Amino acid sequence: MPRNGRPYNPVVTLNGWTLPWRMKDGWKEFHLIAEPVVREMAPGMKANLWGYNGQSPGPTIECVEGDKVRIFVTNKLPEHTTIHWHGILLPSGMDGVGGLSQPQIPVGKTFVYEFEMKKSGTFMYHPHADEMVQMAMGMMGFLVVHPKDPNLHRVDRDFVFLINAYAIDPGSRTPRVSEMMNFDLWSWNSRVFPGIDTLAVRRGDRVRIRMGNLTMTNHPIHLHGYDFEVTGTDGGWVKPTARWPEVTVDIPVGAMRAIEFDANEPGDWAFHCHKSHHTMNAMGHSVPTMIGVDHRDVARKIITLIPDYMVMGERGMADMGEMEMPIPENTLPMMTGQGPFGPIEMGGMFTVVKVREGLARNSYADPGWYKHPPGTVAYELKA
Amino acid sequence: MRHSTTRPRAAILAAGLLLSGCAATASINPSTQASSPPVQAVPPQLAATQGQLSMEQAVRMALLRNQSLRALYYRSTLSETAMTDAIAGTEGRTAADPLDQERRFIVAATSPLAQPMASEVDRRTADRTRTLVASEMLQTANAVRRAWIAAVAAAENARYLERALMSAEAGTELARRMVRVGNWPRLNELRERAFQGEVAAQLARARQAAVSERETLTKLLGLWGSEANFALPDRLPDLPASPANLPNVEEVALRQRLDLQASRLTIFAEAREFVLDGYDRGELVGYRRGEVTLSEVDYFGDNGKSREIRVPMFDRQQARRDPKLLPYVQSLDRYSELAVSVRSEAREAYLGYRTAYDVAKHYRDTIIPLRKEISEENLMRYNGMLISVFELLADAREQITSVTNYIEAQREFWTAETDLRLALTVGGAGGGSGRTVRLPGGSAAAGH
Ligand SMILES: [Cu+2]
Numbered sequence: 001m002p003r004n005g006r007p008y009n010p011v012v013t014l015n016g017w018t019l020p021w022r023m024k025d026g027w028k029e030f031h032l033i034a035e036p037v038v039r040e041m042a043p044g045m046k047a048n049l050w051g052y053n054g055q056s057p058g059p060t061i062e063c064v065e066g067d068k069v070r071i072f073v074t075n076k077l078p079e080h081t082t083i084h085w086h087g088i089l090l091p092s093g094m095d096g097v098g099g100l101s102q103p104q105i106p107v108g109k110t111f112v113y114e115f116e117m118k119k120s121g122t123f124m125y126h127p128h129a130d131e132m133v134q135m136a137m138g139m140m141g142f143l144v145v146h147p148k149d150p151n152l153h154r155v156d157r158d159f160v161f162l163i164n165a166y167a168i169d170p171g172s173r174t175p176r177v178s179e180m181m182n183f184d185l186w187s188w189n190s191r192v193f194p195g196i197d198t199l200a201v202r203r204g205d206r207v208r209i210r211m212g213n214l215t216m217t218n219h220p221i222h223l224h225g226y227d228f229e230v231t232g233t234d235g236g237w238v239k240p241t242a243r244w245p246e247v248t249v250d251i252p253v254g255a256m257r258a259i260e261f262d263a264n265e266p267g268d269w270a271f272h273c274h275k276s277h278h279t280m281n282a283m284g285h286s287v288p289t290m291i292g293v294d295h296r297d298v299a300r301k302i303i304t305l306i307p308d309y310m311v312m313g314e315r316g317m318a319d320m321g322e323m324e325m326p327i328p329e330n331t332l333p334m335m336t337g338q339g340p341f342g343p344i345e346m347g348g349m350f351t352v353v354k355v356r357e358g359l360a361r362n363s364y365a366d367p368g369w370y371k372h373p374p375g376t377v378a379y380e381l382k383a
Numbered sequence: 384m385r386h387s388t389t390r391p392r393a394a395i396l397a398a399g400l401l402l403s404g405c406a407a408t409a410s411i412n413p414s415t416q417a418s419s420p421p422v423q424a425v426p427p428q429l430a431a432t433q434g435q436l437s438m439e440q441a442v443r444m445a446l447l448r449n450q451s452l453r454a455l456y457y458r459s460t461l462s463e464t465a466m467t468d469a470i471a472g473t474e475g476r477t478a479a480d481p482l483d484q485e486r487r488f489i490v491a492a493t494s495p496l497a498q499p500m501a502s503e504v505d506r507r508t509a510d511r512t513r514t515l516v517a518s519e520m521l522q523t524a525n526a527v528r529r530a531w532i533a534a535v536a537a538a539e540n541a542r543y544l545e546r547a548l549m550s551a552e553a554g555t556e557l558a559r560r561m562v563r564v565g566n567w568p569r570l571n572e573l574r575e576r577a578f579q580g581e582v583a584a585q586l587a588r589a590r591q592a593a594v595s596e597r598e599t600l601t602k603l604l605g606l607w608g609s610e611a612n613f614a615l616p617d618r619l620p621d622l623p624a625s626p627a628n629l630p631n632v633e634e635v636a637l638r639q640r641l642d643l644q645a646s647r648l649t650i651f652a653e654a655r656e657f658v659l660d661g662y663d664r665g666e667l668v669g670y671r672r673g674e675v676t677l678s679e680v681d682y683f684g685d686n687g688k689s690r691e692i693r694v695p696m697f698d699r700q701q702a703r704r705d706p707k708l709l710p711y712v713q714s715l716d717r718y719s720e721l722a723v724s725v726r727s728e729a730r731e732a733y734l735g736y737r738t739a740y741d742v743a744k745h746y747r748d749t750i751i752p753l754r755k756e757i758s759e760e761n762l763m764r765y766n767g768m769l770i771s772v773f774e775l776l777a778d779a780r781e782q783i784t785s786v787t788n789y790i791e792a793q794r795e796f797w798t799a800e801t802d803l804r805l806a807l808t809v810g811g812a813g814g815g816s817g818r819t820v821r822l823p824g825g826s827a828a829a830g831h
Pocket residue numbers: 186218219220273274275278349
């Protein structure tokens with residue numbers, strides 16, 4: 001519960017946090033600072049991004065239906081910006097479209113947005129000035145408006161994240177902002193597997209997961225072990241009579257979905273985008289199929305063409321041989337992650353929903369690998 | 384630096400040097416020479432089959448055994464004993480400066496030609512012969528160095544292309560497997576085979592070039608039969624840590640060039656003959672007269688000190704009208720003309736040498752390490768399944784180009800180095816032996 005203002009049940013932002021506010025004369029005041037940031041997308045890989053208040057995506061803004069909010073936006077980017085409040089019903093002049101609804105916020109300046117949160121729901125914020133570049137650089141954030149009545153749509157755990165994608169060449173750090181198709185880091189809150197938080201859930205909890213898509217393509221998000229219902233979009237809550245069961249929810253570009261389920265089945269349940277190349281990290285898109293072809297050592301034979309005596313004191317191939325198949329610096333393996341039974345061989349938009357008995361109500365720490373009851377794990381047929 | 388020209392050395396005593404490719408006036412039948420087994424003439428320490436033949440060993444061997452030089456020695460009455468004695472006298476003293484060692488050898492080998500006690504006319508003829516023989520020896524040494532460098536570089540290049548061919552074969556083999564299991568269209572395999580074919584053709588040419596460069600060297604060394612199987616190092620010597628710095632290269636050449644010194648000595652002799660005697664006889668009264676001082680280093684002397692020669696100088700237009708002075712004035716004209724070319728050759732050879740050094744160093748310190756790093760980065764991308772064999776093969780092609788360019792740059796450097804040596808002693812780089820040399824008329828050529 002928040003320390004001041006109207007009461008609500010806060011959300012949990014994967015690999016993120018909620019922006020603090022202050023109450024002033026009946027207004028809930030937030031301060032967003034648009035600035036360059038360095039984001040660790042997973043251990044071993046850092047990206048030069050743009051974001052808010054030191055991270056990409058920016059902090060989650062949480063407020064309550066009926067709140068009057070005043071949001072200060074300071075521009076510390078090297079170019080002008082604005083913020084558009086995606087899905088919020090507000091005065092046209094507060095909509096944040098540079099040139100259309102307001103002048104762009106110049107470098108070094110602070111603009112103020114003021115509006116009332118007329119309805120509860122799931123929203124997001126992002127620039128609407130040099131939008132393609134700024135979103136390709138990671139500028140976006142989650143915005144949740146809670147119902148005035150904390151018991152309305154109440155759940156026990158409410159997770160939120162934004163879906164984003166980056167084109168960062170292996171060995172480099174900054175996204176290629178003009179990329180249209182060949183993104184290679186498919187991320188949730190600018191993190192990729194194995195860097196995405198797990199979703200720790202106490203058995204029996206009512207769970208909501210809210211997702212918004214700010215990439216250039218749709219993402220069919222799939223949860224194992226459960227069926228769920230889509231209970232909301234960025235347009236509002238779905239009436240209970242209009243909900244239908246799913247195990248995969250497709251999230252269109254520029255859209256948001258909230259799904260809910262009762263976490264009755266304990267276990268470690270994969271939760272991922274169902275586009276299989278979105279659960280990979282950096283990969284070559286024109287690499288030929290090597291299935292059925294023995295190509296061990298061929299590469300070295302082909303490429304080791306500088307006689308050793310010509311490069312005195314340079315790194316030789318010997319120390320490279322000690323490392324197991326080294327890859328370029330600041331690059332994540334295409335398939336990675338270690339599970340209790342072996343390599344998980346995933347990347348990108350993949351994490352695990354971990355449903356456990358007796359987790360503390362406010363505990364979101366990773367509870368470790370699931371201990372399967374005897375006789376409930378697939379086994380090898382012995383002759 | 385290797386050939387320290389800060390220590391002045393070369394000078395000559397002879398005059399009237401005629402180095403030219405003009406028709407034979409004193410040739411002997413080469414077949415008489417060739418029919419004698421060369422082994423007899425070779426001291427054991429120079430047996431070609433011992434280990435790898437270094438550049439300087441090759442030079443020494445050629446000075447002893449090159450057929451044209453031997454003919455010249457014979458005609459100038461130099462005995463092979465004098466040669467082997469000279470070798471024995473200088474061989475053990477492996478100087479840090481191979482050029483100085485070479486000079487000591489040449490001085491020792493031609494010393495029987497010096498006739499300090501003879502009459503002045505005979506002495507001048509003898510000195511002229513000695514200078515001519517020494518010049519030929521230096522020309523041959525240059526030709527041998529060039530041939531040795533070319534032979535080693537060509538063999539290194541051919542060996543490298545064998546490695547490149549292995550790379551291309553690996554690419555073809557991989558393509559063949561890819562096509563067999565249906566992962567690649569046939570077109571890709573055809574491309575790899577075409578590339579392999581190109582490398583194979585390149586290798587065949589490189590092998591032929593290696594054979595041909597080696598033959599040039601073998602010929603200059605005067606070797607045949609089993610002795611022609613001498614071994615050469617696998618690659619050219621490393622570049623020196625820094626190049627020779629010769630800010631006064633023209634001055635060094637003016638003092639040292641044997642041809643220029645010969646010209647000076649002619650002037651000196653003619654000055655006495657036509658000018659000073661003329662004064663003595665009172666014939667030249669009325670000419671305005673001055674003196675010029677020319678400094679030089681005695682190539683055949685052991686002290687290495689420079690010395691100065693003063694010769695009379697006139698108003699040339701005026702002097703030209705006097706038939707008694709004309710030969711002397713013409714000698715002065717020839718000297719001026721020669722000095723201009725000596726300066727020019729020295730500048731050009733030095734610039735060529737410095738440029739070749741910079742280029743070879745650039746390949747060694749920049750391009751080759753870059754290619755290596757690129758190949759390592761590419762291999763990492765291949766490991767990460769970020770690029771395909773296509774990119775590796777494309778990179779392999781660029782590596783081959785850079786490595787062969789590097790070998791070529793090293794060859795150019797060492798060639799420029801020996802050419803610079805020559806430009807500072809006799810000039811005429813790349814000429815080498817194999818020509819017939821006209822000896823000064825008279826006693827020295829009386830052998831036939
Ligand atoms: Cu996806």
